[in-house]
Amino acid sequence: MTQSEIRQSNATQPEAKLGQEPNASAKAIDVAVGILMRPNGDVLLGQRPQGKPYAGYWEFPGGKVEANEDVASALRREFMEELGVSIVCAEAWCCVEHVYPHAHVRLHFYISRHWEGEPQSLEGQAFAWQGAVDVQPLLPATIPLLQDLDEVRRAVQS
């Protein structure tokens, strides 16, 4: 995936600040998050493995952007490492910040409808394709996005 393949979608929202107001002195950690969306609107979620904060919580796949890496490259790397999936193209969807006890994160959400490979559990994590998302518990920063995501899902189905 190249920068030119990262498109801004109409669904992009202004940055929202969720949860506790981020502490200006805490540096936000950038995280690339990808939502694989099938033609019927189903989306892929994974369960955080043991040993990580919020182990057992469900999330959209992704991970931290490394030093000297852009968000699109991080997205592609994380999907290959976690799921063995090659993202062919993805659209920036929204960006939210959340302050957890363990970190202040800035989550860059992308939606991809075009990828290569079937998702595999390369890190031993459970994953699930979902219509209306009903796995629990979900990471707190992700929950408020589900309503907007449902609108995107419905739009691709119609």
Ligand SMILES: Nc1nc2c([nH]c(=O)n2[C@@H]2O[C@H](COP(=O)(O)OP(=O)(O)OP(=O)(O)O)[C@@H](O)[C@H]2O)c(=O)[nH]1
């Ligand atoms: N992937 C992902 N991370 C999310 C979501 N929502 C959310 O709050 N996060 C937060 O974003 C951060 C992601 O960091 P991570 O620890 O999973 O990243 P990583 O895979 O690079 O981990 P590592 O440092 O062990 O290599 C966590 O603080 C996690 O709580 C989501 O939907 N997907």
